[in-house]
Amino acid sequence: MPAYAHRMDGITGSAIRELFKLLSKGDIISFGGGNPSSSSFPVEQVKEITDYLLNEKAEQMLQYGATEGYAPLRSAISEHMLKPKGVDADESCILPTTGSMQGMDLICRIFLDRGDKVLVEAPTFLGVLQTLKIAGAELISVPSDDEGVITEDLEKLIKEHRPKLFYCIPTFQNPSGKTLGLERRKAIARLAAEYDMIVAEDDPYCDLRYRGEPLPPIKKFDTSGNVILLNSFSKIISPGIRVGSAYATADIIRKMTIAKQGVDTHTANLTQAIAAEFLMRGLLPGQLERICPEYGRRLDAMLDAMDRYFPEECAYTRPEGGLFVWGECRGLDMLSLVPRATEEKKIAYIPGVHFYAQPEGHEGTFRLNFSGTAFENIDKGMKLMGELMKEELAR
Ligand SMILES: Cc1ncc(COP(=O)(O)O)c(C=O)c1O
Structure with a gap:
């Protein structure tokens, strides 16, 4: 062999x-x-939506779809998931992905060459550690305290290593459960601009808040277009439907779309449409x-x-x-x-x-x-x- x-x-x-x-x-x-x-x-709601989709739109659901994603899902994500968090997103800048993990894989594909330096929180999500290692990234750990990653240390490491990418999970982090404070979110957006570094903001837990006040994503403070926000339906509807999304500049989304063409053509129409209907029917709250x-x-x-x-x-x-x-x-x-x-x-x-x-x-x-x-x-x-x-x- x-x-x-x-x-x-x-x-x-x-x-x-x-x-x-x-x-x-x-x-x-x-x-x-x-x-x-x-x-x-939400089994009953998903059953009802699936019946509706197969009764009314079977041909579209069962046919190939566009790599760019199911159009109603892109606008529903903008309207129901991003707008309430203070992020005004043009739907053409949203790419539905096969779970947010695919979003991370696509980011690696379009930005990383073997040996490129990537900053990660210590600790961080092991699934993405694997994605980054397969991409050949050289990983550098950024220390955290009770409020998440320490942005002064982050800046020092950026100056020292000039990384291409910083991967972070700002809200109820996996594995630590920590949440990055507001000023640190702003600081990370500033560092992304100042040092021309991509920030992959992976935020699948932001809606699972049981106490305290919600915080806007880092993407809200992005002035450079270097922050890519990844969201997921895995923890709020179902992980088995494998639907997530990436929101970034039109340019980055275009490159990610091209990369996705060579990976899975598109995310399944039926599950994208289930997520879209769920949002459009106002079922998420x-x-x-x-x-x-x-x-x-x-x-x-x-x-x-x-x-x-x-x-x-x-x-x-x-x-x-x-x-x-x-x-x-x-x-x-x-x-x-x-x-x-x-x-x-x-x-x-x-x-x-x-x-x-x-x-x-x-x-x-x-x-x-x-x-x-x-x-x-x-x-x-x-x-x-x-x-x-x-x-x-x-x-
Ligand atoms: C931080 C983080 N990102 C991504 C994922 C996976 O998300 P998805 O199911 O959307 O690929 C998880 C799941 O455990 C996670 O904890």
Whole structure:
């Protein structure tokens, strides 16, 4: 067999996907995945919309479509998702994508050559770490504090490395749950202009807010056109429909569209149209009113249980939304604890090292998800995890 391409050198499968395989084996309480709760899916509404689309527009739905995307979806995203956040977007500058992950892949395809430098938050979403590694990017980590990425450090690293791209998740970050403050959002838009650097703003969790005031995306403060905003329907309607979007200048969207032609021709018409109808029928606010209180209740249950059961060596975030709590337990290696967690305690979490471009020194970190587990298992699972950490610390 011929050799695999160099772009696959050192690329391993996603740790989360591996954990999923393990979970299918037994009776494990999992805080590992990032899945929305299956009870969040608007099944009846999607059924009704699908029937309508197949009754009224079957030919269009089942035929090839334009790479640029389903036109009503582009205008619905502009009207119902961007305008309420203070972003006035011409629909020709919006590209529907096959999940927001594809948006990131297209950004890599059009901007990155092998060896180009890319700044990432530390920690950051491991799916995109994989996308960036396959693109051959040289990854440089930017430190964070409680308010997300530290913009002074970001500027220093930009001056030192002159990166082409900064990838960030400003709201209820995956994995940390942290939210970037308003001034930092403005600062990042300024840095994108001043240093002619692309900012890929990945914002799939912005609508999952359970308390506190919403913040505008970095894109609102973009004066240079260097900020690309990625949104997704995965966490607010369904990840299985695989619909997301990119909003950028006409020029960037054109290049991304050309790249997408060579990847998947277009995102599925039917699921784009489901997302479009969902927005145009005004169903999103009701959907968020239904799911956010339930997620907020789960988050509170998790934090309460962590307060009660976790050892004092353990610190963790208290997010206002999203799907994750991030923790660090001094003195423990959370990666090597995974077998005991799953086999003895029958619980699963994701060791934090997977979320770092440079994992050294972050062995004590871990990510917990509260949307994918039954509410009644949260307290029980956190108790078991607290016991595990305390037992290990006492060894
Ligand atoms: C930060 C971030 N970006 C993108 C994605 C994937 O989004 P999509 O399903 O739209 O590809 C996730 C999902 O976990 C995520 O956490």
